[in-house]
Amino acid sequence: MSEFIVRAPRPEELDAVGALTVAAYRADGFLEGDGEYEKELADAARRAAEAELLVAVSAGGDLLGSVTVVRPGTAYAEVSREGELEFRMLATAPAARGRGVGEALIRAVVERARQLGARQVVMSSPDAMKAAHRLYARFGFTRLPERDWEPVPSFWIRTFALDLYARSGADPGTR
Numbered sequence: 001m002s003e004f005i006v007r008a009p010r011p012e013e014l015d016a017v018g019a020l021t022v023a024a025y026r027a028d029g030f031l032e033g034d035g036e037y038e039k040e041l042a043d044a045a046r047r048a049a050e051a052e053l054l055v056a057v058s059a060g061g062d063l064l065g066s067v068t069v070v071r072p073g074t075a076y077a078e079v080s081r082e083g084e085l086e087f088r089m090l091a092t093a094p095a096a097r098g099r100g101v102g103e104a105l106i107r108a109v110v111e112r113a114r115q116l117g118a119r120q121v122v123m124s125s126p127d128a129m130k131a132a133h134r135l136y137a138r139f140g141f142t143r144l145p146e147r148d149w150e151p152v153p154s155f156w157i158r159t160f161a162l163d164l165y166a167r168s169g170a171d172p173g174t175r
């Protein structure tokens with residue numbers, strides 16, 4: 001049995017979800033000089049209100065990770081189009097890395113996409129996010145280079161997609 005579950009956060013957990021997301025990005029050096037993005041990551045209350053927030057929680061109630069599930073055309077959408085589901089701000093607390101929390105959160109996004117009848121799951125992330133990209137590759141996400149974007153010159157955000165009709169599992173397999 002899994003040592004954690006994935007569910008919607010409780011209102012009283014939102015500040016901690018924001019702090020966890022900031023801590024996860026900071027630990028990997030993704031926030032240097034970007035105070036605006038840090039504020040956005042900290043604002044889990046807005047993500048819960050304007051998108052769908054999921055958290056991974058240990059049996060003892062500790063928050064381990066979070067992801068934001070985004071429908072196309074809504075406030076947090078960046079690369080999704082009609083018939084797709086997007087996720088953003090995937091984060092595992094630094095102390096909880098390497099236990100399958102990130103994998104469980106992506107699995108929950110894929111399940112949500114299937115429930116909603118989405119054709120594919122998409123997301124975008126910078127080249128530096130190597131751990132995340134390995135995780136996406138294991139799920140079968142492939143690059144969607146035509147949707148890469150460049151928020152500032154020479155800083156490319158790479159887009160990935162998981163076609164839910166191309167394979168039956170959308171699952172990285174058992175370890």
Ligand SMILES: CC(C)(COP(=O)(O)OP(=O)(O)OC[C@H]1O[C@@H](n2cnc3c(N)ncnc32)[C@H](O)[C@@H]1OP(=O)(O)O)[C@@H](O)C(=O)NCCC(=O)NCCS
Nearest residue numbers: 024090091092097098099100101102103125129131132134
């Ligand atoms: C990307 C991120 C969410 C992955 O979180 P995670 O919970 O450590 O992910 P997982 O545990 O599912 O997988 C990570 C690694 O642990 C390994 N792992 C997974 N389950 C495991 C288990 N039960 N026991 C041991 N190792 C395990 C995986 O094989 C994987 O190995 P790899 O580094 O060789 O690819 C995390 O690194 C993070 O928060 N990064 C900063 C923010 C970020 O980059 N977000 C992406 C934004 S789009």
